[in-house]
Amino acid sequence: MKKERGELLKKKGQVWIETVIYLLIAFVMIGMVLAFVKPKIEEIKDNSILDQSVHILEDIEDTITSIGSPGNKRLVEIGLKKGTFTINSKNNSLIFKMDSMHLYTEPGIKVEIGNVVAETTKKTRDNLVVLSSNYTESYNFTYNDNKESKILTKASVAYKLIITNEGYDTLGRSIINFELD
Numbered sequence: 001m002k003k004e005r006g007e008l009l010k011k012k013g014q015v016w017i018e019t020v021i022y023l024l025i026a027f028v029m030i031g032m033v034l035a036f037v038k039p040k041i042e043e044i045k046d047n048s049i050l051d052q053s054v055h056i057l058e059d060i061e062d063t064i065t066s067i068g069s070p071g072n073k074r075l076v077e078i079g080l081k082k083g084t085f086t087i088n089s090k091n092n093s094l095i096f097k098m099d100s101m102h103l104y105t106e107p108g109i110k111v112e113i114g115n116v117v118a119e120t121t122k123k124t125r126d127n128l129v130v131l132s133s134n135y136t137e138s139y140n141f142t143y144n145d146n147k148e149s150k151i152l153t154k155a156s157v158a159y160k161l162i163i164t165n166e167g168y169d170t171l172g173r174s175i176i177n178f179e180l181d
Contacts (some may be wrong), residue, residue: 008135015159046100049082050118054095056085057116057133062141063163064176068153070167075181079158087150087178089141095132104129135176142168142177150178 058080061139063074083098100120105111107122113131136140143150145166152159160175160181169175 041048043101046082046098046102047104050098050100050102050104050131051084052079053083053098054113054116054118057094057096057131058114058160060163061115061133063075064135064174067165067174067176068165070165073162073164076161076163077158078152078161080152080154082154084154085152085159087141087143087152089143089147089149089178091134092136092141093132095133098129099123100129102129103127105144138173140171140173140175142166142175144179145177150180159175 029064060076063076083096086097087093088095103122104127105118105120107120107127109119111118113138115133117132117134118181119130119132121130142148162179162181164177164179166175166177
């Protein structure tokens with residue numbers, strides 16, 4: 001009787017040890033899969049954000065070119081999930097910068113995507129991607145009617161950017177004013 005009871009306890013102990021070992025193996029395998037999959041998911045998300053940012057820059061350009069006569073206003077919504085968006089009034093340009101796991105373009109080479117110039121700079125851990133549009137030849141940008149720059153950072157809600165045609169400067173370029181609503 002005692003012998004049977006001892007064997008029964010050994011079997012129960014063995015079952016628990018086997019269960020713990022199988023769970024550890026399962027957790028290690030899940031961890032290994034996540035170690036490879038998570039960076040790839042981040043890279044895909046970054047690529048999507050960069051593509052959306054190119055479209056935002058193109059939408060702003062379409063809005064500026066179709067704004068019409070002085071006094072007209074248009075509203076553009078800008079959603080930033082990552083990175084920064086700069087309205088650079090001094091250089092009459094729009095710039096989006098983001099640290100990305102995704103290699104958007106070949107490092108050090110400027111690539112034109114429509115009127116947007118994309119440039120990737122390789123850093124130690126990730127990449128700095130800069131998307132820019134320069135309008136020096138055709139427009140004179142202002143922010144809140146001043147020659148100042150405005151940097152928009154990531155936010156949970158979309159920025160509402162009001163774009164207004166303020167007339168012409170002495171060089172005959174349209175003065176485009178940006179404001180946040």
